[in-house]
Amino acid sequence: xxxxxQTPKHLITATGQRVTLRCSPRSGDxxxxxxxxxxxxxxxxxxxxxxxxxxxxxxxxxRFSAQQFPDLHSELNLSSLELxxxxxxxxxxxxxxxxxNEQFFGPGTRLTVL
Amino acid sequence: TQLLEQSPQFLSxxxxxxxxxxxxxxxxxxxxxxxxxxxxxxxxxLVTVVTGGEVKKLKRxxxxxxxxxxxxxxxxxxxxxxxxxxxxxxxxxxxxxxIFGQGTxxxxxx
Numbered sequence: 001x002x003x004x005x006q007t008p009k010h011l012i013t014a015t016g017q018r019v020t021l022r023c024s025p026r027s028g029d030x031x032x033x034x035x036x037x038x039x040x041x042x043x044x045x046x047x048x049x050x051x052x053x054x055x056x057x058x059x060x061x062x063r064f065s066a067q068q069f070p071d072l073h074s075e076l077n078l079s080s081l082e083l084x085x086x087x088x089x090x091x092x093x094x095x096x097x098x099x100x101n102e103q104f105f106g107p108g109t110r111l112t113v114l
Numbered sequence: 115t116q117l118l119e120q121s122p123q124f125l126s127x128x129x130x131x132x133x134x135x136x137x138x139x140x141x142x143x144x145x146x147x148x149x150x151x152x153x154x155x156x157x158x159x160l161v162t163v164v165t166g167g168e169v170k171k172l173k174r175x176x177x178x179x180x181x182x183x184x185x186x187x188x189x190x191x192x193x194x195x196x197x198x199x200x201x202x203x204x205x206x207x208x209x210x211x212x213i214f215g216q217g218t219x220x221x222x223x224x
Contacts, residue, residue, distance in 0.1 A: 002158070042216045042217060045213065056211055102159055108155075
């Protein structure tokens with residue numbers, strides 16, 4: 001158990017819908033990272049938050065957005081969903097804001113868009 | 115664009131065999147990491163190699179960082195069914211973002 005929790009574990013929805021994925025980092029970790037894992041693209045970095053502020057952005061679509069709340073949990077919002085958004089979404093956390101801190105991954109949310 | 119290429123993509127072996135997984139790039143990385151991911155779980159960090167030529171051992175797993183810091187390898191001795199999983203190499207790109215290879219799916223049959 002990494003100490004990072006993600007809900008829900010599975011999510012099935014339809015095209016055009018909007019969903020919210022939730023992540024609670026390890027106790028004391030200030031950084032939260034979101035990743036998308038699909039069969040064709042592999043594991044891709046989406047976005048990082050550090051202590052409530054956006055720190056780094058990766059291959060995140062404009063239809064996707066994230067935020068980190070004062071209690072440090074984070075949410076990833078996916079809107080106008082397309083079939084191609086079906087994937088595993090992972091959250092990771094680390095203690096600091098610098099990139100060399102070890103990241104601990106949650107168990108992921110499997111999103112299926114029908 | 116910094117890319118990490120892993121080979122092979124799939125590996126199916128019998129218990130007791132040895133294997134090597136490779137992670138290659140045309141770019142220099144300050145460090146490379148290896149993760150193992152089991153079905154239904156997130157990746158778990160196994161090791162970080164930071165010095166060119168470095169060799170690190172973790173029980174039956176041996177990790178090596180190339181002298182030029184462009185490649186790494188993972189060698190497993192006497193593989194066991196418990197080693198089954200997806201092995202990912204990863205490194206931080208120049209923008210400080212963690213990028214991953216496509217992964218090697220290892221299956222060890224008893």
